[in-house]
Structures are given as structure tokens and as C-alpha cells.
Amino acid sequence: MRFSFIKAGWSGLLCLIALTACDKSNPAKSGPPPAGTPRQVQVARVELRPMERGLQVVGTLAAREEATIAAQVAGQLEKNYIELGDRVKTGQELALIDTTSYEALANVSAANLTRANASAANAAQNLKRVQDLQKDKIASTSDLDAAVADAGRTRSEVKAAEANDAVTRLNLERSRVRAPFDGIIAERIASAGDYLAIGAPIVRLVQTDPLRLRLEVPERDSVTVRVGQTVRVTVEGDTNVYRGVLARTAPAIRAENRMLEVEADVPNPGGLRAGLFARARIILNANDETVSVPARSLIVFAGIEKVVIARDGKATEKMVTTGRRDGDWVEIVSGVSAGETVVLDPAGIRTGQPLIVGQPASGAMAAVTNAAR
Numbered sequence: 001m002r003f004s005f006i007k008a009g010w011s012g013l014l015c016l017i018a019l020t021a022c023d024k025s026n027p028a029k030s031g032p033p034p035a036g037t038p039r040q041v042q043v044a045r046v047e048l049r050p051m052e053r054g055l056q057v058v059g060t061l062a063a064r065e066e067a068t069i070a071a072q073v074a075g076q077l078e079k080n081y082i083e084l085g086d087r088v089k090t091g092q093e094l095a096l097i098d099t100t101s102y103e104a105l106a107n108v109s110a111a112n113l114t115r116a117n118a119s120a121a122n123a124a125q126n127l128k129r130v131q132d133l134q135k136d137k138i139a140s141t142s143d144l145d146a147a148v149a150d151a152g153r154t155r156s157e158v159k160a161a162e163a164n165d166a167v168t169r170l171n172l173e174r175s176r177v178r179a180p181f182d183g184i185i186a187e188r189i190a191s192a193g194d195y196l197a198i199g200a201p202i203v204r205l206v207q208t209d210p211l212r213l214r215l216e217v218p219e220r221d222s223v224t225v226r227v228g229q230t231v232r233v234t235v236e237g238d239t240n241v242y243r244g245v246l247a248r249t250a251p252a253i254r255a256e257n258r259m260l261e262v263e264a265d266v267p268n269p270g271g272l273r274a275g276l277f278a279r280a281r282i283i284l285n286a287n288d289e290t291v292s293v294p295a296r297s298l299i300v301f302a303g304i305e306k307v308v309i310a311r312d313g314k315a316t317e318k319m320v321t322t323g324r325r326d327g328d329w330v331e332i333v334s335g336v337s338a339g340e341t342v343v344l345d346p347a348g349i350r351t352g353q354p355l356i357v358g359q360p361a362s363g364a365m366a367a368v369t370n371a372a373r
Contacts, residue, residue, distance in 0.1 A: 040356040041345075044293070044294050044342055045339065045340070046293050047292055047293075049326075050286075051287075051288055051329070052283060053283075053290075054282060057215045057281075058216075059213055059214050061211045061235070062211065062212045062213075064207040066205070068189075070198075071097055071202060073097055074097075076097070077095060077097055077190050078100075078192065080095045080202070082185050084187065085184060085185060087183075088185065090181050091179065094202070099175045102172040105171070106169050109165040112164065115161075116157045120151070120155050120158045127148060130147040177203075179205060185203055186205065186206045188203055189201045189202055190203075208274055212266075214262075215261070215280055215282075217260045218258070218260075219253055219258040219259065222260040225246065227246055227249060229246045230243060230245060230246075231243070231244045231245065231281070232283070233280050235272065236276075238271060242268075244267065246262060247263055249262045291332045294330075294344060297346065298320075298322070299346060304319065306335075307320055307336060308342065308349050313357075315343065318336055319335055320334065321333040321334045
């Protein structure tokens with residue numbers, strides 16, 4: 001019985017030794033390679049590349065022009081030709097206000113002017129006759145004075161009739177309500193049959209092409225903004241990017257919020273509406289040269305950004321501060337300089353680790369492997 005226990009003990013010890021030997025003979029273990037193990041890498045140069053420099057701001061789209069068109073004459077609204085959303089052209093007739101009455105007044109005024117002209121012509125002829133008779137000593141001085149006075153009175157009546165005729169014709173024209181500019185009807189306020197006093201609103205008209213984009217620029221960035229710069233605009237729910245031009249800047253910064261108000265004109269192909277909240281990027285410099293590295297060379301961990309520099313065949317980690325991004329390239333604000341060499345896909349590389357740049361030959365790879373052993 002004792003012999004059986006001893007035999008079982010020796011068998012377990014032999015198994016343990018065999019397992020330990022197998023574990024030592026297996027070099028494939030997880031974890032990063034030792035710092036002295038060479039790593040084959042691809043590299044790229046830190047370059048000075050042109051990169052767009054812009055300013056992100058927010059604002060509101062507003063109508064380029066907006067007007068509440070009101071009655072310029074009093075009377076009953078006979079017709080209202082437009083509806084909400086209708087597009088109208090400059091000078092297009094929108095409504096009629098008691099045109100029958102104003103046409104009648106214009107006809108009366110024209111008749112009065114004709115009568116005044118006839119009276120003035122008759123008085124002028126009478127004055128000429130009296131002057132001729134006066135030369136022949138037939139007409140008295142009092143007759144001449146009366147003829148002169150009558151001619152002056154009738155000329156004054158002509159001028160008064162002309163002024164009255166101009167007013168009545170102007171009122172007749174104003175009874176036909178017309179669009180002052182190209183636009184879209186935003187609100188239909190009055191309907192046919194309403195009595196309108198002078199100044200009563202009829203319709204609200206807005207011009208939405210181009211739209212006016214109102215933006216606020218912080219004081220610290222105000223010196224970089226100027227008229228003529230390109231503006232790229234996006235709105236919620238629309239994947240399109242709209243382009244505009246900075247057209248106007250305020251002459252002073254507002255004291256209450258230290259912001260500079262600027263406006264851009266944005267062409268509207270039809271998808272934009274006044275009142276929309278918009279995000280805009282003002283292009284300050286389309287080709288601003290900056291130190292850049294490929295995005296593949298950047299390591300980001302726990303908010304820390306760094307790259308690995310390849311120098312003299314070894315790796316050196318450097319912390320960097322990044323800025324703008326342009327496709328596959330990232331701006332480096334600080335940390336590296338143009339001309340240095342960075343490692344692409346540098347995950348797991350440690351400072352001081354030997355590097356093999358490019359694709360080595362098979363013989364060189366074997367020599368490296370033997371040296372590592």
C-alpha cells in the first residue's frame with residue numbers, strides 16, 4: 001500500500017516537470033515585445049502643407065428684404081390676387097383698392113384741367129386783343145388792366161388743375177397695389193371686402209434669394225474678418241453645404257457682449273428659409289501653410305497626443321498639440337518640426353526601441369532574428 005502511494009507521487013512530479021519544460025519552450029507569449037526587439041515600420045516626413053484656416057460661428061438666416069405692404073389710399077379692397085407662398089416680380093399687381101372711385105376722380109380732374117386750359121387760352125387771346133386796341137387808343141387802360149388780371153387768374157387756375165390732376169392720377173396708381181421687389185408672399189393680411197384706411201397692412205413680402213446670414217464674431221477674432229471672405233453654411237436637417245460671401249461688417253464691437261456683427265449674402269437655390277439657425281465657417285485663409293503629420297502617425301490615449309520620431313534607427317516618443325484636420329493630415333501646433341520623420345501606425349513602440357524602416361530583405365530579416373536570439 002505504501003509502495004503505491006510513493007509510485008503515484010513520483011508520477012505527479014514527472015508530469016509537473018514535463019509541463020514546466022513545455023511552457024519554457026513556447027516563446028509565443030502575449031504582451032509587447034522587449035524594448036530591444038527591432039520593429040519594422042513605415043515612416044513619413046513632417047511637412048509644411050497648405051491647410052484651410054477658418055472661423056466657426058453661428059447665426060440666423062434672414063430675408064434679404066422684408067416689407068409689410070400697406071394701403072396708400074383709403075377705400076374698400078376690391079381684389080387680392082395673391083396667396084401665401086406665391087412668388088411675385090417687381091411691379092406685379094397684388095391688389096385693387098376702390099379703383100372705380102379713383103378712376104372717376106381722375107376723369108373729373110382731367111376734365112377740370114382741360115377747362116382751365118381753355119379758359120387760359122381764351123384769356124390770353126382777349127389780352128392780345130385789348131393790347132392791340134390800346135395801341136390804337138380804342139381800349140381804355142382799365143380794360144387792359146382787367147384783361148391782364150384775367151389772363152393771370154386763368155394761368156393760376158391751370159397750375160392748380162394740373163396739381164390736382166397729378167394727385168388724382170397718383171391716387172389712382174396707388175389704388176393698384178404693386179410689389180416693390182421680387183419676393184415671396186409671407187403673409188396675406190387683408191381680404192377682398194375689407195375697408196382699408198391709409199397705412200392698413202395688406203400683405204407681407206420677403207426676398208429670400210439671396211438670404212442675409214447674420215453672424216456674431218468674438219472680439220478676439222474680429223481683426224481677421226473682412227468683407228469678401230468666403231462663408232460655408234450648414235443648417236439642421238440638410239446635408240448640403242451652401243456657400244456665401246461676407247458682405248457687411250459692423251463699424252464697432254457691441255459693448256454689452258464684446259461681439260462684432262457681420263452679414264453674409266447666401267444664394268438660395270430653394271432649400272433654405274428665413275429664420276433658420278445656421279452654422280457657418282468663415283474662410284480666413286484657404287492656403288495657410290502649417291506643420292502637418294499623417295493622421296496614422298498620431299497616438300491618442302487618455303487625452304494625451306503623441307507621435308513616435310524615427311531618429312538614428314531608434315524610436316523617440318514626443319508629446320504634441322494638434323490643431324486643424326484636412327483629410328488624412330493633422331496640423332501640429334507644437335511638439336515637432338517640419339523635416340522630422342514620424343512612424344506610421346506606431347502602437348506598441350517604446351522610446352529607444354530599434355526600428356527597421358521600410359521592407360527589409362529576407363536575409364536582413366533573418367540576421368535580425370538571429371541577433372535577437
